[in-house]
Amino acid sequence: MVPHLVTALTGPINELEQRILDSMPAIERWFRLEWMEHTPPFYSSVDIRNAGFKLAPVDTSLFPRGWNNLTDDMLPLAVQAAQAAIEKICPEARNLLVIPENHSKNTFYLANVARLVRIFHMAGLNVRVGSIDPAIKSPKKIELPHGESVCLEPVVRSRRRLGLKHFDPCTILLNNDLSAGTPGIVEDLHEQYLLPPLHAGWSVRRKSNHLHSYEEVSKRFGKLLGIDPWLINPMHARAGGVDLAEGKGLDVLTSHVDALLTKIRRKYKEYGINEKPFVVVKSDNGADPMGVMTVRDVKDLEAFNHRARTRGAAANDEVRASGDLIVQEGVLTNERVHDGVAEPVVYMMDRYVVGGFYRVHAERSPDENLNIPGASFVPLAFSESAHLPQPGAKPGASAPNRFYMYGVIGRLAMVAASYEMEATDPDAETYE
Amino acid sequence: MVPHLVTALTGPINELEQRILDSMPAIERWFRLEWMEHTPPFYSSVDIRNAGFKLAPVDTSLFPRGWNNLTDDMLPLAVQAAQAAIEKICPEARNLLVIPENHSKNTFYLANVARLVRIFHMAGLNVRVGSIDPAIKSPKKIELPHGESVCLEPVVRSRRRLGLKHFDPCTILLNNDLSAGTPGIVEDLHEQYLLPPLHAGWSVRRKSNHLHSYEEVSKRFGKLLGIDPWLINPMHARAGGVDLAEGKGLDVLTSHVDALLTKIRRKYKEYGINEKPFVVVKSDNGADPMGVMTVRDVKDLEAFNHRARTRGAAANDEVRASGDLIVQEGVLTNERVHDGVAEPVVYMMDRYVVGGFYRVHAERSPDENLNIPGASFVPLAFSESAHLPQPGAKPGASAPNRFYMYGVIGRLAMVAASYEMEATDPDAETYE
Numbered sequence: 057m058v059p060h061l062v063t064a065l066t067g068p069i070n071e072l073e074q075r076i077l078d079s080m081p082a083i084e085r086w087f088r089l090e091w092m093e094h095t096p097p098f099y100s101s102v103d104i105r106n107a108g109f110k111l112a113p114v115d116t117s118l119f120p121r122g123w124n125n126l127t128d129d130m131l132p133l134a135v136q137a138a139q140a141a142i143e144k145i146c147p148e149a150r151n152l153l154v155i156p157e158n159h160s161k162n163t164f165y166l167a168n169v170a171r172l173v174r175i176f177h178m179a180g181l182n183v184r185v186g187s188i189d190p191a192i193k194s195p196k197k198i199e200l201p202h203g204e205s206v207c208l209e210p211v212v213r214s215r216r217r218l219g220l221k222h223f224d225p226c227t228i229l230l231n232n233d234l235s236a237g238t239p240g241i242v243e244d245l246h247e248q249y250l251l252p253p254l255h256a257g258w259s260v261r262r263k264s265n266h267l268h269s270y271e272e273v274s275k276r277f278g279k280l281l282g283i284d285p286w287l288i289n290p291m292h293a294r295a296g297g298v299d300l301a302e303g304k305g306l307d308v309l310t311s312h313v314d315a316l317l318t319k320i321r322r323k324y325k326e327y328g329i330n331e332k333p334f335v336v337v338k339s340d341n342g343a344d345p346m347g348v349m350t351v352r353d354v355k356d357l358e359a360f361n362h363r364a365r366t367r368g369a370a371a372n373d374e375v376r377a378s379g380d381l382i383v384q385e386g387v388l389t390n391e392r393v394h395d396g397v398a399e400p401v402v403y404m405m406d407r408y409v410v411g412g413f414y415r416v417h418a419e420r421s422p423d424e425n426l427n428i429p430g431a432s433f434v435p436l437a438f439s440e441s442a443h444l445p446q447p448g449a450k451p452g453a454s455a456p457n458r459f460y461m462y463g464v465i466g467r468l469a470m471v472a473a474s475y476e477m478e479a480t481d482p483d484a485e486t487y488e
Numbered sequence: 489m490v491p492h493l494v495t496a497l498t499g500p501i502n503e504l505e506q507r508i509l510d511s512m513p514a515i516e517r518w519f520r521l522e523w524m525e526h527t528p529p530f531y532s533s534v535d536i537r538n539a540g541f542k543l544a545p546v547d548t549s550l551f552p553r554g555w556n557n558l559t560d561d562m563l564p565l566a567v568q569a570a571q572a573a574i575e576k577i578c579p580e581a582r583n584l585l586v587i588p589e590n591h592s593k594n595t596f597y598l599a600n601v602a603r604l605v606r607i608f609h610m611a612g613l614n615v616r617v618g619s620i621d622p623a624i625k626s627p628k629k630i631e632l633p634h635g636e637s638v639c640l641e642p643v644v645r646s647r648r649r650l651g652l653k654h655f656d657p658c659t660i661l662l663n664n665d666l667s668a669g670t671p672g673i674v675e676d677l678h679e680q681y682l683l684p685p686l687h688a689g690w691s692v693r694r695k696s697n698h699l700h701s702y703e704e705v706s707k708r709f710g711k712l713l714g715i716d717p718w719l720i721n722p723m724h725a726r727a728g729g730v731d732l733a734e735g736k737g738l739d740v741l742t743s744h745v746d747a748l749l750t751k752i753r754r755k756y757k758e759y760g761i762n763e764k765p766f767v768v769v770k771s772d773n774g775a776d777p778m779g780v781m782t783v784r785d786v787k788d789l790e791a792f793n794h795r796a797r798t799r800g801a802a803a804n805d806e807v808r809a810s811g812d813l814i815v816q817e818g819v820l821t822n823e824r825v826h827d828g829v830a831e832p833v834v835y836m837m838d839r840y841v842v843g844g845f846y847r848v849h850a851e852r853s854p855d856e857n858l859n860i861p862g863a864s865f866v867p868l869a870f871s872e873s874a875h876l877p878q879p880g881a882k883p884g885a886s887a888p889n890r891f892y893m894y895g896v897i898g899r900l901a902m903v904a905a906s907y908e909m910e911a912t913d914p915d916a917e918t919y920e
Contacts, residue, residue: 081609081613085612088574088575088579089580091575133568139516139520142520143520147521148517149520177513179516180512180520182513
């Protein structure tokens with residue numbers, strides 16, 4: 057089930073969406089069976105782009121922030137899902153430690169932390185926030201707008217456990233994506249549940265693994281629905297060992313971009329789509345959303361290469377010019393909120409969709425990354441229609457849940473993340 | 489977690505409620521541990537009476553109706569909980585058959601059935617309604633207000649399975665309390681999940697078993713909170729083999745009523761409560777809410793006995809005058825909605841509280857049964873306060889969730905029902 061939220065998109069339901077709405081019982085059963093075999097991430101958020109003719113997840117966060125952008129109406133759903141998650145992992149839990157990012161001055165981020173504390177407190181846990189920022193040496197209470205506050209306390213590490221002074225948690229929830237590397241203080245904690253696992257951190261995780269898992273998931277899901285998996289899966293390729301500043305690997309990158317643009321052009325022709333193909337180039341590792349470059353033509357790469365060589369490093373909004381890169385089919389977004397280009401972000405706790413919002417950027421075009429400074433967030437409200445979609449209702453009495461499709465795609469990305477975490481688990485036992 | 493609903497009661501928080509609010513993490517952990525050992529009923533509703541100084545469940549339904557009295561806002565919570573319930577019982581489920589009561593002309597009841605169909609459809613199942621009413625010989629579509637409809641179809645029984653024509657369910661959900669006896673058509677179904685189990689039906693179930701289990705639960709819970717379990721448990725006694733029309737057993741009943749009134753008087757004195765004690769007398773079996781008699785004095789019994797003997801049968805609002813009776817401590821309700829005496833009803837799906845409403849009766853007094861014709865239903869809305877209870881918030885910025893306490897008591901009754909079902913399971917394996 058996906059809550060019925062009001063989407064910006066209100067146009068006619070196209071073939072793909074209709075197929076998804078009609079297949080709801082089969083789809084829900086498919087997810088139930090997946091979760092019998094695989095463990096969902098503790099929590100996640102997925103950015104989705106809907107081009108109308110196709111839609112796809114473009115980013116899957118395993119350390120979701122922005123919980124404060126969900127409406128208060130969604131809190132009960134998030135709390136109920138949090139309860140289910142805790143019950144499964146550690147029913148004896150009393151104390152939960154949340155480890156946030158080290159942005160102790162960003163009140164937007166801290167409002168997200170406060171929201172997480174609230175969710176898990178309402179789920180019945182004693183929740184405290186432990187900072188791994190060396191600058192936090194004593195408890196620091198930060199007042200937030202609307203009368204909220206967050207108290208950051210310095211973590212205390214003993215030989216085998218991590219906690220706070222007089223607070224010994226059984227579960228530690230990371231809201232810190234560890235993109236700067238895994239700090240030793242969170243390593244070798246074998247007595248406590250550490251969620252998500254350390255190999256979900258961005259210093260270890262690789263986008264290519266996720267995309268590979270998602271491709272597999274989309275093929276199986278496409279089979280279930282009898283659709284071309286391309287309709288929900290952006291094609292991609294990996295260009296390893298590129299260093300544009302050194303002029304290394306440009307040929308590899310160019311040939312990948314060229315090949316992918318050709319493939320997209322072919323698909324567009326097959327489906328009679330009258331749009332200009334584009335790809336996005338981003339680093340294989342790192343959560344840095346600044347490093348996403350839209351490439352509409354191989355010539356763009358030459359200009360980019362030139363800038364990288366002359367300036368020695370990538371400028372804003374361009375990929376870090378060295379390392380392993382991902383070339384991914386670009387997916388247009390044709391949703392608009394207040395005249396700004398928008399993309400939905402779906403929030404999940406355990407295997408449940410608990411809410412979502414639109415990321416909107418007034419100064420970006422439909423083929424550009426929106427996750428950069430200047431973006432605003434518009435919560436998706438619950439539908440106030442008294443009549444949720446139901447079979448057999450009089451025409452007009454029932455509005456379809458347009459958010460359902462986003463919830464399905466969000467969960468497909470979550471299944472892919474689950475496969476990805478299994479495949480990359482350093483502690484996995486191997487059976488030969 | 490219990491959703492934050494607006495209660496009618498807005499007075500100061502008394503000691504008991506404060507204790508419950510303060511103990512939330514311990515309480516939630518206690519429930520989690522209970523559900524590790526015991527299976528919650530698939531769905532349930534609990535009538536609660538809050539006298540201020542004490543509160544208690546007065547009726548626990550394992551075939552809850554009235555789902556249509558919950559607000560639409562609560563649908564997502566119910567659906568999410570339904571998903572969790574299905575996943576646990578039968579993740580492979582595709583088809584669910586709902587078996588309703590045989591009231592095919594009561595559109596209020598049918599609106600409840602329509603709501604259940606909607607909840608389980610949104611949880612991702614193909615749902616159909618199979619009537620066991622012999623009068624339903626072919627599919628009958630009944631239009632309901634607001635454009636809804638319910639299609640009642642005759643059930644088809646094969647040797648080992650129950651279904652509809654061309655519809656083979658893996659799970660059968662009873663919304664029929666079987667008070668008229670267990671029909672053969674639902675017996676010996678060993679290949680399908682039948683929920684709740686047949687021994688939950690009112691032709692088999694005994695209130696005394698439930699009260700006994702609840703007493704046990706309230707003692708353990710009282711210990712957890714450090715409170716006198718009487719504050720949440722109405723005392724009771726069982727008077728077997730009474731037949732007032734025949735003048736049989738009146739002495740036993742009278743002595744039980746007298747003893748219980750004395751016990752209550754003593755408790756009221758202990759707590760300095762300036763109210764008149766009363767007891768309710770009801771049949772040990774049967775869901776018939778008509779058969780609940782308020783007794784304030786043993787003399788009431790003589791008058792009742794006289795009426796029973798002269799008229800040969802109990803009149804409206806009086807107990808069936810024969811069989812096994814329960815004498816239970818009466819709990820006042822001091823909630824009022826629109827000047828009518830009100831009692832909250834808490835709805836649960838699996839182990840989750842998903843909503844509630846007030847049952848209101850303008851013509852009844854605070855010590856009388858409200859569950860009789862003439863009652864109306866006022867949904868409890870979600871709190872619109874942007875600030876749910878949270879520790880550390882500025883005074884005034886956070887309102888306590890007054891519905892939380894009701895959710896706790898509802899769940900205690902649910903734990904008791906779980907114990908009761910285990911203790912009375914005819915198929916339970918006995919280990920010696």
